[in-house]
Amino acid sequence: AQKITQTQPGMFVQEKEAVTLxxxxxxxxxxxxxxxxxxxxxxxxIFLIYQGSYDEQNATxxxxxxNFQKARKSAxxxxxxxxxxxxxxxxxxxxxxxxxSTLTFGKGxxxxxxx
Amino acid sequence: GAVVSQHPSRVICKxxxxxxxxxxxxxxxxxxxxxxxxxxxxxxxLMATSNxxxxxxxxxxxxxxxxxxxxxxxTLSTLxxxxxxxxxxxxxxxxxxxxxxxxxxxxxGEGSRxxxx
Numbered sequence: 001a002q003k004i005t006q007t008q009p010g011m012f013v014q015e016k017e018a019v020t021l022x023x024x025x026x027x028x029x030x031x032x033x034x035x036x037x038x039x040x041x042x043x044x045x046i047f048l049i050y051q052g053s054y055d056e057q058n059a060t061x062x063x064x065x066x067n068f069q070k071a072r073k074s075a076x077x078x079x080x081x082x083x084x085x086x087x088x089x090x091x092x093x094x095x096x097x098x099x100x101s102t103l104t105f106g107k108g109x110x111x112x113x114x115x
Numbered sequence: 116g117a118v119v120s121q122h123p124s125r126v127i128c129k130x131x132x133x134x135x136x137x138x139x140x141x142x143x144x145x146x147x148x149x150x151x152x153x154x155x156x157x158x159x160x161l162m163a164t165s166n167x168x169x170x171x172x173x174x175x176x177x178x179x180x181x182x183x184x185x186x187x188x189x190t191l192s193t194l195x196x197x198x199x200x201x202x203x204x205x206x207x208x209x210x211x212x213x214x215x216x217x218x219x220x221x222x223x224g225e226g227s228r229x230x231x232x
Contacts, residue, residue: 035220043206043226045159050218091158100212100219102149105159 003027004092004106011111013082020067021077021109023092029053032096034075035103036066039089048090051075082113117143117213121224128199129232136194136227138209144189145211149221150182153206162207165192199231 005024013019025034036048051059051066059066067076079086089110093103118141128134138148146167151159163184164172171184181203183195196203206228210221 033219035218037223043208043228045208045210045221045223045226047218047220047222050220052218095219100147100214102161102164103221104161107158 002106003096003104004094006092006106006109008109009107011109013079013111013113015084015113015115016081018078018080019082019111021079021090021092021111022074023076023106024072024074025092025094026073027094027096029096031098032094034066034068035093035095036064036075036077037091037093037105038086039091039108041088045091049077079111084113084115087111087113117211117216117222119145119209119211119222119224121209121227123227124225125228125230127230127232130200131198133195133197134199134229136196136207136209136229138192138194138211138224140190140211140213140222143211143213143215145192145213146189148186148192148209148211150184150192150194151208151210153208153226155206159208162194165209167192196229199229201231204229204231 032053034051038046049061049064051068063080065078089108091108092106120139148165150162162177165186167186173179186192208226210223
């Protein structure tokens, strides 16, 4: 079974509108972390936001917020007030357990922001 | 934030030659670095975990004799693609965790796009 599932291959949004990118995960660990990264066409991976499994509040970072629903095992990314520069590939990722191990990535969602 | 630098960003080589990619942590020490490969329009797939001072750990299906990893210092890991073939053409990207980061996120290099002719 896939550990990280992103069901939206592509999403379109108009500038200044909000958009939600879906992510569900699968783990039997009690301690885990969920991450979202942005990958523009240049290829670099830009860290956006993090949610720990024990965090009771949803994480927020500027225009990014993470809608964490633990019982449903979902960690959707919400981007408010979309900008043209938000057009990129977005990856949801998970680290299982504690420590500084690697991340498992989903297949990604391509977001296109139109004027 | 922590900075990871990767070089070269693009490389084109002939089939049968070897290519070395460097990954450096510029402002922190990294005892562990991760090497990923990304084919066009696909996700990042972990190839191997590079450990300073010891052998790398390879993921299932990744040939350790083809993808040589050396982690000689706390700030440098190298990936050498030996006897490269066109099917090795891909985007290779390294990353490292920084213990100074509260979230423990991975910091990524800029990536290296390899084209084997």
